[in-house]
Amino acid sequence: MLHVNTRQALLPHPVLIHPGHVPIALDKPLLQFIAPGDDVDCTPASPRLYRVIDGCLAVYHLLADGRRQITDIVGPGRTIAQQPDRDIGGAIKALTFTEVEVLDPTANPDLATEASLDSLDRLVRHATLLGRMNAAEKVANGLLDLAAQFPRKLRQGRPVLTLYLTRGDLADWLGLTVETVSRTLNQFKRDGVIDYAHAEIVTLTKTERLKEIASGNNPATSARNNGKGKAQ
Amino acid sequence: MLHVNTRQALLPHPVLIHPGHVPIALDKPLLQFIAPGDDVDCTPASPRLYRVIDGCLAVYHLLADGRRQITDIVGPGRTIAQQPDRDIGGAIKALTFTEVEVLDPTANPDLATEASLDSLDRLVRHATLLGRMNAAEKVANGLLDLAAQFPRKLRQGRPVLTLYLTRGDLADWLGLTVETVSRTLNQFKRDGVIDYAHAEIVTLTKTERLKEIASGNNPATSARNNGKGKAQ
């Protein structure tokens, strides 16, 4: 699929300061700043840990013919464990101006294993999303995940989130097409579940409803799911 | 989806002896035998490494309504790194009589990290399969994976593999339905790419052709993939 994004290079995203990120002790801590659209430099032979301080990374995998699957979206506070095999189409891309702390896994074994298990756990859930959910469930789950990782602020008690992902990124993440993502988001908007004026600032107006949709309890389409527990 | 399998409990699968599996040094190595359909006992609070000596395991994840996604199929020689969160529907099930070596990850840190990275790598590829491939590509990739993990023998130079998975297992693994799996396999059979008399013993008669299909070079349907690199 591969949907390129040039828009985000132009947006003056406010740099959110996340306190409480204790710098990891290391003989040579290294900060790296990555511009939107750029790949994280994963060239060194020895594996590295990449801890996101601020911004947004997309871990993705490319097929030979250009189809792209984003396997994880990584926000502030999270650490990337896997060493993407660039030879076979794996890489990590920044979706906005992103600040990354580069660490040595052997010097931080606990963080390394924790990050590894975290990635594994998220990937298992995402695989379940990709293989067993319909479009509405996928988008609802994606929004809830992003809302937790990229909280902007609360507006009248409603969570507001910054979408660093374009519709194309969302499509490549959720295993859909741009059109389906757009249609589903607009349907949610029409139903009053979410709201947005600009495509990249989304308010979750009915979080509970969104959670219901995410878990398959969708009155509009859930009839099929009853009984044998099937969908899609 | 959740397709239960009772057949495999009845099949007298030949126990393949895989030499070269050096037992890991540990103060207390433990062998475990699991019957088909049984879950691997993952109850201990401290994480464990499970190394398959012989047989076949399925790592899966359940949704609240019963839909199932098998995230990995594990054959002899491979080690399971992730600790399935049984609370949220994660578990590991034996698909045939399976012998497992239970190891302490802290006593085998190298094996633990290697297994972890291996799982992560496979899961990324599988996510790409689930999110970005059509039925024929999924089944072709699945067959090639299984042929590598469960080689039976060569018949007239053709690889023959034992399918410990039922059509339902294949469906839950590849993100399809039983019917689509069956139809796709029969189409491959009609095309002379594979062959089978019994549903669980499959011969890959044209491995090269199968690899082409797996990578998206399917003359019948690849026209769409040209140009912008899209599919499904």
Add this chain to the structure above:
DNA sequence: CGAAGTTTTGACATCGTTCAAACAACGTGG
């Protein structure tokens, strides 16, 4: 032979894709 589970096959429905076009946002250069 009958029961139970699995696989296969057919007919049909539909969700998501594909194709196409309009619209919106933004920066550039005149």
Add this chain to the structure above:
DNA sequence: CCACGTTGTTTGAACGATGTCAAAACTTCG
């Protein structure tokens, strides 16, 4: 300040791959 190019988003119409539903064919075993 405005026309224009570029990129992203939205919308519509039509198609088709895959799911759903139903039933028959097999296999294995009691």
